[in-house]
Amino acid sequence: MSDFQELVKSFPKTREYVRDFFVYGFKTRDEFKDKSPRTYDNERRRLESWLGNHVRKDHVSNGSNISLAIDSNLLDTNPLFRVWKTKSFTDNDIVLHFLILDLLQDGAELTVEEITGSLLEEYEALFDIQTVRRKCNAYEKEGLLNKKKFGKTVVFSIDNSIAVWIKSNEGMLDALAFYQMAGSFGIVGNHLSEQLDYPNRTFRVKHSFCVHTLEEEIVFDLLNAMNKKKDVRLEMKSSKNGALNTTECTPLQIFTSTRSGSRFLCGYVKKSRRFTCYRLDTVKTVTPLDQSEEYEELLAQLDRNRSYLWGVSFQGNDRHHLNRLTMTIQALEPSEQYIVERLKREGRGGTVTRIKRNVYQYETTVFDCNEMLPWIRTFIGRILSLECTDKFVEKCFYRDLQTMYRMYQIEEDI
Amino acid sequence: MELFSEIYSCYYQVLRHLLCSQDTLTIQDIRRLICSEGFEESLLSIIPKLEDGTWNLFEKDGKLYRSRLSSSFTTPVSDLEKSYLKALLSDPRIGLFLDQEQLEALDKMLAGVAPLWKPEQFYYFDRFADGDSFEDEKYRNIFRTLLQAQKQNRYVDIDYTSPNGSRVHHHYVPARLEYSVKNDKFRILALKPSHSAFAQGSQHEAQASERMKLEILNVSRIQDIKLMSKTLSSPVDLDTMIQRSYYKEPLRLRIVNKRNALERAMLHFANYEKNTTKIDEDTYECLIYYNQSMETELLIEVMSFGPMLTVIENERFLNNLKARLKRQRRIAPPAEL
Numbered sequence: 001m002s003d004f005q006e007l008v009k010s011f012p013k014t015r016e017y018v019r020d021f022f023v024y025g026f027k028t029r030d031e032f033k034d035k036s037p038r039t040y041d042n043e044r045r046r047l048e049s050w051l052g053n054h055v056r057k058d059h060v061s062n063g064s065n066i067s068l069a070i071d072s073n074l075l076d077t078n079p080l081f082r083v084w085k086t087k088s089f090t091d092n093d094i095v096l097h098f099l100i101l102d103l104l105q106d107g108a109e110l111t112v113e114e115i116t117g118s119l120l121e122e123y124e125a126l127f128d129i130q131t132v133r134r135k136c137n138a139y140e141k142e143g144l145l146n147k148k149k150f151g152k153t154v155v156f157s158i159d160n161s162i163a164v165w166i167k168s169n170e171g172m173l174d175a176l177a178f179y180q181m182a183g184s185f186g187i188v189g190n191h192l193s194e195q196l197d198y199p200n201r202t203f204r205v206k207h208s209f210c211v212h213t214l215e216e217e218i219v220f221d222l223l224n225a226m227n228k229k230k231d232v233r234l235e236m237k238s239s240k241n242g243a244l245n246t247t248e249c250t251p252l253q254i255f256t257s258t259r260s261g262s263r264f265l266c267g268y269v270k271k272s273r274r275f276t277c278y279r280l281d282t283v284k285t286v287t288p289l290d291q292s293e294e295y296e297e298l299l300a301q302l303d304r305n306r307s308y309l310w311g312v313s314f315q316g317n318d319r320h321h322l323n324r325l326t327m328t329i330q331a332l333e334p335s336e337q338y339i340v341e342r343l344k345r346e347g348r349g350g351t352v353t354r355i356k357r358n359v360y361q362y363e364t365t366v367f368d369c370n371e372m373l374p375w376i377r378t379f380i381g382r383i384l385s386l387e388c389t390d391k392f393v394e395k396c397f398y399r400d401l402q403t404m405y406r407m408y409q410i411e412e413d414i
Numbered sequence: 415m416e417l418f419s420e421i422y423s424c425y426y427q428v429l430r431h432l433l434c435s436q437d438t439l440t441i442q443d444i445r446r447l448i449c450s451e452g453f454e455e456s457l458l459s460i461i462p463k464l465e466d467g468t469w470n471l472f473e474k475d476g477k478l479y480r481s482r483l484s485s486s487f488t489t490p491v492s493d494l495e496k497s498y499l500k501a502l503l504s505d506p507r508i509g510l511f512l513d514q515e516q517l518e519a520l521d522k523m524l525a526g527v528a529p530l531w532k533p534e535q536f537y538y539f540d541r542f543a544d545g546d547s548f549e550d551e552k553y554r555n556i557f558r559t560l561l562q563a564q565k566q567n568r569y570v571d572i573d574y575t576s577p578n579g580s581r582v583h584h585h586y587v588p589a590r591l592e593y594s595v596k597n598d599k600f601r602i603l604a605l606k607p608s609h610s611a612f613a614q615g616s617q618h619e620a621q622a623s624e625r626m627k628l629e630i631l632n633v634s635r636i637q638d639i640k641l642m643s644k645t646l647s648s649p650v651d652l653d654t655m656i657q658r659s660y661y662k663e664p665l666r667l668r669i670v671n672k673r674n675a676l677e678r679a680m681l682h683f684a685n686y687e688k689n690t691t692k693i694d695e696d697t698y699e700c701l702i703y704y705n706q707s708m709e710t711e712l713l714i715e716v717m718s719f720g721p722m723l724t725v726i727e728n729e730r731f732l733n734n735l736k737a738r739l740k741r742q743r744r745i746a747p748p749a750e751l
Binding site for chain 1: 415416417418419420421422423424425426427429430433453454455456458459463468469470471482483484486487488489490491492493494495496498499501502505507508510511512513516519520523524528530531534535536537538539540541542543544561564565577590591592593594595596597603653656657674677678681682684685686687688689690691703714715717718719720721724725732735736737738739740741742743745746747
């Protein structure tokens with residue numbers, strides 16, 4: 001493995017490996033079927049190098065497993081952010097980064113020629129003008145440098161006012177410490193916190209899924225398309241069988257589950273004339289297409305549909321457009337009032353009615369009651385009856401309940 | 415704007431710290447910093463480049479390295495970062511951290527910058543409906559007092575309404591402010607001295623810290639808060655306290671990979687410390703570590719999977735699950751279903 005490099009050129013390949021190790025963490029070398037053993041060894045070595053403290057090795061009969069042991073209760077930052085800090089670069093890149101930015105720290109406005117000259121005079125660093133120009137232009141695109149034209153003369157400078165302002169505002173530094181853990185694009189907040197040397201020692205975040213950070217490049221591309229109201233082509237890889245496929249849709253909104261750990265793109269598919277959700281971890285690439293002429297109208301339509309959405313499905317098992325579910329619950333008064341609170345808090349707009357002492361009814365109408373089953377099961381022990389216009393849902397619930405009685409040997413006479 | 419760019423790379427951060435050092439450095443100092451901040455194998459890549467001068471960023475004086483950079487070196491905020499900051503301005507929680515004047519100042523500096531996202535572009539479909547009132551002035555004041563106390567290790571005097579409605583009054587040191595994405599609420603992980611330890615006063619605080627108890631309080635249930643001058647002088651190892659609170663016997667689940675159960679379970683329980691092993695072609699076993707405060711939530715999560723997961727151990731968890739099933743069978747026997 002003499003050609004081993006700790007840093008990598010592109011993110012997508014790495015993303016898949018990290019996700020597999022993070023989510024599963026029980027696959028041995030032989031079980032990564034799609035990859036060559038050498039690729040596996042290199043990726044594994046990189047992962048161990050980047051995430052050292054969180055990598056756990058277990059010896060099993062057919063080899064050794066490596067997995068990521070991440071307990072979110074103990075995290076001051078998302079350990080997977082380190083994966084974003086692995087981009088490779090050239091020797092010129094790193095030297096020019098520090099020297100050009102240092103040269104311009106005092107607010108001076110210099111031409112490329114002046115910068116090149118100063119690099120030699122002040123830092124004994126010899127670069128040709130073209131190389132310096134390319135770097136200055138690239139940094140202007142990233143927003144690190146300002147570029148101004150005076151006639152034919154182009155000058156570059158730095159504006160450090162925002163960095164200085166943040167440094168002097170503890171509240172802003174605290175906000176960055178918080179949002180890097182709790183919000184979208186936490187990796188960007190983390191970059192800022194690191195640049196300003198203000199690590200998070202104050203906040204912990206529950207029900208935030210570290211693995212989401214691996215999807216941010218996809219979300220970034222989707223948001224760009226959404227802002228421009230453009231359709232997109234998605235290349236996807238099925239999480240079930242690895243099959244590749246492509247689809248085209250109008251991207252409308254990112255749907256996030258705070259429970260299941262999945263995020264989705266909700267888009268409108270013209271071909272089928274339906275709203276559809278795609279799991280973000282299955283999306284490999286996003287290609288922007290033409291502008292959608294009906295973007296605002298579709299957004300409004302999605303908004304109207306939202307009250308009938310339980311999760312991410314716009315269509316149930318049967319042909320009914322909408323299905324009604326009624327669940328009657330036993331909640332002893334007053335000691336089990338928290339159950340009634342749960343129905344209101346978690347019931348996503350469903351109505352909760354007190355039928356009689358200790359008995360409450362929850363009722364809702366949604367596209368796909370099948371999606372409600374996991375939530376309904378959390379009330380096992382209190383469900384007096386469950387009725388649904390989608391009979392499959394009723395059947396599935398009671399069948400699963402019977403299976404559980406058998407699994408845990410819950411006798412009839414108790 | 416690129417999300418995956420070398421300007422945010424770990425190597426650049428390590429180098430910045432080395433270069434902003436006011437002192438001359440020995441190669442051992444450099445190694446030490448790379449080991450503590452870099453990746454495990456970064457040393458092998460960075461040291462040769464510095465030693466042979468390929469990265470000509472230090473002046474070498476014999477065996478000493480002196481940075482060529484000015485001491486005031488600051489990395490400018492990139493467009494991506496500006497765009498991120500602009501998006502934060504639309505978040506209802508930003509008012510917990512910045513007052514109106516600060517918000518306006520930041521907004522002015524970011525004039526013309528497009529936000530990286532807009533709140534309406536994200537939809538949290540299973541978030542609970544009773545999130546905290548982040549825009550309420552009383553809530554903000556309580557939050558800021560907690561934040562100050564946490565950073566200064568100071569005690570706070572808290573008047574609190576417990577979930578059962580009773581009013582309690584205690585002294586705590588906020589160890590961390592915890593935000594739940596699902597509940598959209600802040601809690602505090604609060605250290606509460608045992609009564610005897612607190613009564614003995616600060617001279618015995620070192621011993622007292624060992625007798626601290628960890629409690630979780632909802633910020634929205636705090637009725638009144640006063641910042642005290644007393645501080646916690648000896649540090650408390652919060653992570654060890656949390657780990658010690660875990661049951662010795664983890665939850666042991668068996669997962670049969672049908673209906674995509676394995677992937678769903680692995681994602682669902684990704685937040686817990688867990689260890690999964692393959693038993694045979696379609697069967698997996700997963701150990702999940704948890705403590706008493708997570709018990710009910712974990713039980714509910716396991717129940718949501720129905721028969722796709724089987725609880726094998728521990729006894730306590732299994733009994734709780736069986737009790738719910740027994741109650742279910744009792745209140746709605748299968749014949750009536």
